[in-house]
Amino acid sequence: MTGRRRWTTEEILDTAAELLRTSDAESFSLRKLAAALGTDSSSLYRHFRNKTELLRAVADRILLGAADGYRPGGDWKQRVTALALRVRDAFGEQHQLAAVWGRYGSGGTGSRLLMEELLQALRASGLPDEEIPARYHRIVILIVALIASDAGVGTVTPAEYEQGMEQFRVAVLGADPERFPALAHFARDIRPLGADRGAAFEEILAAHLDRIEADLP
Template identity: 75%
Template sequence: ILLASMDGYRAEGDWNQRITALAMRLRDAFGRQPQLAAVWGRYASSGAGSRLVMEEVLQALRASGLPDEEIPARYHRLAVLLSALIASEAGISTITPDEHEQGLELFRVAVLGADPERFPTLAHFARDVRPLGVDRHAAFEGILAAHLADIEAAIRPR
């Protein structure tokens, strides 16, 4: 999957655009074979595809202006974040429509039915709290953007 996701990939744009484009390619590739996303999230790959992905992310981080000594730790955090988000999104995509509806009903009962005496804050926000499976693509993109903004903040002169 990693090798296929890198097929035809061209590093274009700044470091942030490169990492974002790569993350979207990985999400789409694993979205087509979601059962493998959880495996990727648990075990490191040592194949050519893995090395291509690692090389691109490391090159993009280096192009960002981060000091070399910060790049391995930033890479690791980014790799953990992406594998977790992709595995989570893939897991949601494998449930049946009936399982999805059951899960939503259980969520509604648990959240909307929260006892305001015992769970006052949950009861207050109940109508606005969304289930984990709702709008995964936007959540993925927002979480990735926030993480890349954190890296951007570390690059700026202090």
């Protein structure tokens, strides 16, 4: 009698990532993953203790991909920006996993590689060592928030997007100038939330780094 196939950790993570392309972390389950693999969920517990640990591992693989081939270059601000853009682009193909990363975090190798480079870049800025942990924490919160925001827009279906655009036009272009005078005044220049998100990401990050630079001793 042929035994049930034993899946490797990498194969499990590959299948989980594929499932998460079309479903969110809330509806994702080890039972669904096991069904996709043609096995039972008990076999997955040999690799991961629970769903959260599995999701963290999948997100960490995205971070590993972002770190792959990265070489520090330029000044400290260029290094931080390059790293942030690599992470954003890596999660751009896996919108659901961006939300997973923002919610669960990751302590794997990918996470440690990015933490190390970010801390090294901040050290190169000339910041005193005692200030670096707090600055690091704020940069990470900003990057995670921006990427998660991008991911939220990226998961919208075409039908949902069109519905949202119609609501935007009604809310903005149809604003009553008596009740909403500023909104009516700027209505034709106000853009939807999903517009120019890439440029906004870079501008917000640059402004934060400029603020750090201005505070350097």
